[in-house]
Amino acid sequence: MNLLFDLLPVQATEYAKQVDALYLFILAISAFFTLLFVGLLVGFTLKYRRRTQDERPEPPHEHYTLELVGGAVLLALLMGMFFWGAKLYFKAQRPPADAMEVLVSGKQWMWKLQHPSGKKEINTLHIPLGKAVKLSMTSEDVIHSFFIPAFRVKNDVLPGRYTQVWFKPEQEGTFHLFCAEYCGTEHSRMIGYVRVLSQEAYDRWTMNLGDADETPVQAGGRLFAELGCIACHRPDAGALGPDLTGVFGHEVALSDGTTLIADDNYLRESILNPQAKLVAGYAPIMPTFQGSVNEEQLAQLITYIKSLSN
Amino acid sequence: MSSAPDTSATAMPKNYLNEKITVSSWLLTLDHKRIAILYLVSLLAFFLIGGLAALVFRVELMTPEADVLRSETYNKFFTTHGIVMIFFFLIPSIPAVLGNFLVPVMIGARDFAFPKINLASWYVFMFGGVLALIATIAGGVETGWTFYTPYSTMYANSNVILAVCGAFIAGFSSIMTGLNFIVTIHKMRAPGLTWFRLPLFIWAMYATALVILLGTPVVAITLVMIFVERAFGFGIFDPALGGDPILFQHLFWFYSHPAVYIMILPAMGVVSELISCFSKRRLYGYRVIVFSSLAIAVIGFFVWGHHMFVSSQSTFAGLTFSFLTFFVAVPTALKMLNWIMTLHKGSVSLASPMLYAFGFLGLFVIGGLTGLFLSTLATDIHLHDTYFVVAHFHYVMVGGGVMGFLGGLHFWWPKITGRMYPEGLAIFAAIVIFIGFNLTFFPQFQLGVHGMPRRYHVYPEEFQVLHIASSTGAMVLGFGYLIMGAYLIWSLKFGKIAGKNPWNARGLEWETDSPPPTHNFHETPVVRHPVYAYEYASETSNEPDVQSEKGHV
Numbered sequence: 001m002n003l004l005f006d007l008l009p010v011q012a013t014e015y016a017k018q019v020d021a022l023y024l025f026i027l028a029i030s031a032f033f034t035l036l037f038v039g040l041l042v043g044f045t046l047k048y049r050r051r052t053q054d055e056r057p058e059p060p061h062e063h064y065t066l067e068l069v070g071g072a073v074l075l076a077l078l079m080g081m082f083f084w085g086a087k088l089y090f091k092a093q094r095p096p097a098d099a100m101e102v103l104v105s106g107k108q109w110m111w112k113l114q115h116p117s118g119k120k121e122i123n124t125l126h127i128p129l130g131k132a133v134k135l136s137m138t139s140e141d142v143i144h145s146f147f148i149p150a151f152r153v154k155n156d157v158l159p160g161r162y163t164q165v166w167f168k169p170e171q172e173g174t175f176h177l178f179c180a181e182y183c184g185t186e187h188s189r190m191i192g193y194v195r196v197l198s199q200e201a202y203d204r205w206t207m208n209l210g211d212a213d214e215t216p217v218q219a220g221g222r223l224f225a226e227l228g229c230i231a232c233h234r235p236d237a238g239a240l241g242p243d244l245t246g247v248f249g250h251e252v253a254l255s256d257g258t259t260l261i262a263d264d265n266y267l268r269e270s271i272l273n274p275q276a277k278l279v280a281g282y283a284p285i286m287p288t289f290q291g292s293v294n295e296e297q298l299a300q301l302i303t304y305i306k307s308l309s310n
Numbered sequence: 311m312s313s314a315p316d317t318s319a320t321a322m323p324k325n326y327l328n329e330k331i332t333v334s335s336w337l338l339t340l341d342h343k344r345i346a347i348l349y350l351v352s353l354l355a356f357f358l359i360g361g362l363a364a365l366v367f368r369v370e371l372m373t374p375e376a377d378v379l380r381s382e383t384y385n386k387f388f389t390t391h392g393i394v395m396i397f398f399f400l401i402p403s404i405p406a407v408l409g410n411f412l413v414p415v416m417i418g419a420r421d422f423a424f425p426k427i428n429l430a431s432w433y434v435f436m437f438g439g440v441l442a443l444i445a446t447i448a449g450g451v452e453t454g455w456t457f458y459t460p461y462s463t464m465y466a467n468s469n470v471i472l473a474v475c476g477a478f479i480a481g482f483s484s485i486m487t488g489l490n491f492i493v494t495i496h497k498m499r500a501p502g503l504t505w506f507r508l509p510l511f512i513w514a515m516y517a518t519a520l521v522i523l524l525g526t527p528v529v530a531i532t533l534v535m536i537f538v539e540r541a542f543g544f545g546i547f548d549p550a551l552g553g554d555p556i557l558f559q560h561l562f563w564f565y566s567h568p569a570v571y572i573m574i575l576p577a578m579g580v581v582s583e584l585i586s587c588f589s590k591r592r593l594y595g596y597r598v599i600v601f602s603s604l605a606i607a608v609i610g611f612f613v614w615g616h617h618m619f620v621s622s623q624s625t626f627a628g629l630t631f632s633f634l635t636f637f638v639a640v641p642t643a644l645k646m647l648n649w650i651m652t653l654h655k656g657s658v659s660l661a662s663p664m665l666y667a668f669g670f671l672g673l674f675v676i677g678g679l680t681g682l683f684l685s686t687l688a689t690d691i692h693l694h695d696t697y698f699v700v701a702h703f704h705y706v707m708v709g710g711g712v713m714g715f716l717g718g719l720h721f722w723w724p725k726i727t728g729r730m731y732p733e734g735l736a737i738f739a740a741i742v743i744f745i746g747f748n749l750t751f752f753p754q755f756q757l758g759v760h761g762m763p764r765r766y767h768v769y770p771e772e773f774q775v776l777h778i779a780s781s782t783g784a785m786v787l788g789f790g791y792l793i794m795g796a797y798l799i800w801s802l803k804f805g806k807i808a809g810k811n812p813w814n815a816r817g818l819e820w821e822t823d824s825p826p827p828t829h830n831f832h833e834t835p836v837v838r839h840p841v842y843a844y845e846y847a848s849e850t851s852n853e854p855d856v857q858s859e860k861g862h863v
Contacts, residue, residue, distance in 0.1 A: 030679035044653035055657040060594040078636040088688035142461040149761025160549025180695040188766035
């Protein structure tokens with residue numbers, strides 16, 4: 001990559017190419033208007049430069065045709081940008097259903113990552129070529145931001161909730177991973193790499209489990225039993241809590257008469273603050289698990305509950 | 311600032327500067343012109359501090375590794391630069407200096423409606439400024455000027471509380487100034503000076519004052535919330551205490567986005583005056599410019615969420631804020647159109663203030679258009695929190711705001727001090743500043759597009775070449791400011807006597823002496839013509855325009 005001559009950074013996803021097309025469109029419009037404006041500025045200044053001190057130019061006539069036409073043309077161009085940008089934004093907001101989920105936890109000043117196989121790593125994310133990957137991210141302290149320039153994706157990583165980015169790499173190689181939200185002393189060292197491997201190489205890498213001996217789903221299932229969740233959240237009729245099979249991603253009726261779609265953040269809230277949005281028909285008896293589970297365990301529990309909906 | 315006592319034949323007649331010269335006559339003055347000078351001197355001191363902080367970290371950034379500063383110190387330097395430049399230079403710059411000096415004179419009044427509040431505003435401002443400076447000297451602050459939570463409230467190990475108090479207190483000074491502007495413009499205009507005869511600088515001050523009055527209380531309460539959470543552990547923003555960090559961003563940007571217009575609208579007002587004077591005619595589309603200022607002030611309150619496209623606000627919120635943001639571009643572009651059309655068939659002179667106006671136009675067109683990349687959702691996601699954003703807002707805030715301030719300072723310098731500065735040096739400095747600015751900030755667009763995040767102390771090697779260019783530019787820029795400071799100070803004593811109207815400009819301020827007498831006018835002016843009446847000798851006279859031979863540049 002040569003920053004002096006390359007207009008754009010490496011495009012390692014199809015989405016990056018689409019964002020760049022929009023970028024070039026706005027760049028062309030900007031360049032056109034800059035040149036037009038500076039051209040008129042220089043042209044008028046030369047043509048109408050003051051030649052004698054007693055020149056007395058006519059005051060301009062007030063008419064608004066130029067203003068209206070100019071404003072309308074501009075607005076049309078701007079709306080074009082808006083809709084184009086919004087369309088891509090929707091795409092960035094919606095990971096495909098079959099995306100592989102990697103858990104990400106940011107903390108001052110490192111990225112902790114865990115793969116579906118249970119494999120963990122820090123600051124380097126290995127992913128397979130050509131496969132959609134969804135990151136489910138949270139922070140253990142302050143706000144961070146997960147930024148991969150080559151994929152044109154970025155999202156803040158917040159304490160106390162989950163955010164997502166997703167991408168589908170189409171080029172093998174090593175790309176920068178940056179923390180983009182200022183997070184304290186070593187902010188500029190909270191960086192790493194994304195390594196895109198062939199599917200085969202990824203499988204080989206991820207099977208080499210190292211210290212991890214269970215997948216997040218397995219760990220979540222174990223916690224689900226150990227913490228006693230299973231005592232109430234059972235499929236049979238006498239259960240004290242709602243059965244969690246098929247809950248994730250579906251509508252839930254709440255005791256206050258409203259409904260919502262159960263997502264990561266709802267599951268998280270229901271574990272840490274169970275009474276906040278109580279499911280209709282159940283008594284408010286569940287204790288909070290705030291303090292009994294750490295971020296990693298919480299993410300594993302949620303991954304397990306999500307697996308009950310597959 | 312002395313009264314430049316001069317025993318030669320050119321000694322100034324009695325005016326606001328030489329009427330009394332004791333220290334207490336300055337510190338207890340109720341004269342808006344002297345208060346403007348107090349602000350000018352203090353703001354230039356803050357500008358110097360903020361600028362030096364920037365030079366230090368630009369030197370650090372010439373290499374990818376840490377060599378001059380430790381990371382903690384680097385973070386304190388960029389925070390100091392941001393806090394000082396935004397809260398203690400840019401926000402007050404044009405309103406508190408040029409606005410304070412000119413609003414009463416331009417509308418033919420003796421002073422503001424509330425002179426004591428005006429003086430109080432300076433003391434309040436200095437109190438806040440001193441607190442912020444103590445915070446940066448005694449230990450420093452390393453939160454960034456944006457004070458994002460929960461970092462600022464729970465994790466930062468520095469003088470956050472003191473800095474927040476400084477910014478909080480300085481806000482009240484803005485409110486006092488804004489209040490004075492609104493009341494004075496409503497109630498104290500000279501006979502014949504109807505709303506649509508007001509100079510565009512006055513309209514810009516009016517629109518700015520509205521934004522100040524509506525926005526500043528919100529940032530004040532937000533800063534109080536930081537204080538309460540940090541000092542007493544009340545859970546407002548930190549999720550560990552049951553708070554919401556995104557709430558902070560909403561509250562912060564609800565003020566801090568309109569604050570961008572507090573910084574740029576006044577500069578637009580100055581540029582309107584400059585372009586009119588140095589094209590020698592009324593502005594094209596005067597009313598369009600008036601209403602575009604008001605439109606920017608209003609729409610500016612509905613776009614704050616465009617700072618939060620990657621913050622995890624909802625998709626719907628992202629769409630809404632992106633959509634609304636594009637509407638700010640329209641009135642802004644119409645201003646550009648009207649300025650350029652004023653040159654068309656005008657009588658264009660390239661005196662030094664006009665060079666700054668042209669500098670403003672050239673830089674602001676880039677600053678404005680690069681805003682489009684950031685209001686468009688998909689491109690913003692990539693560019694957000696990179697150097698692209700840094701470059702964009704410096705093109706707007708420095709290329710726009712500071713260029714406007716300097717253009718205005720040069721234009722009204724003879725009115726304020728009674729003396730001219732050396733025009734040749736001024737032109738040279740304007741060119742050096744323009745080149746230095748572009749060399750500093752244009753490479754930063756490219757850095758940002760390639761993914762260089764902002765607020766990075768160390769960085770990957772491939773970014774180094776552009777960082778060196780940027781740092782070199784910062785030194786050129788600093789050199790330009792230095793030349794300017796030197797000849798302006800020189801001119802206080804040795805500059806040529808300016809006379810009433812050295813630029814042959816229109817406007818009531820040019821009909822009184824330079825420097826004006828303490829009560830501005832010897833008799834109340836009566837306005838007889840529409841604004842920028844270049845076809846008449848002045849706004850108050852029915853004589854046709856006769857070219858005076860005196861000192862036209």
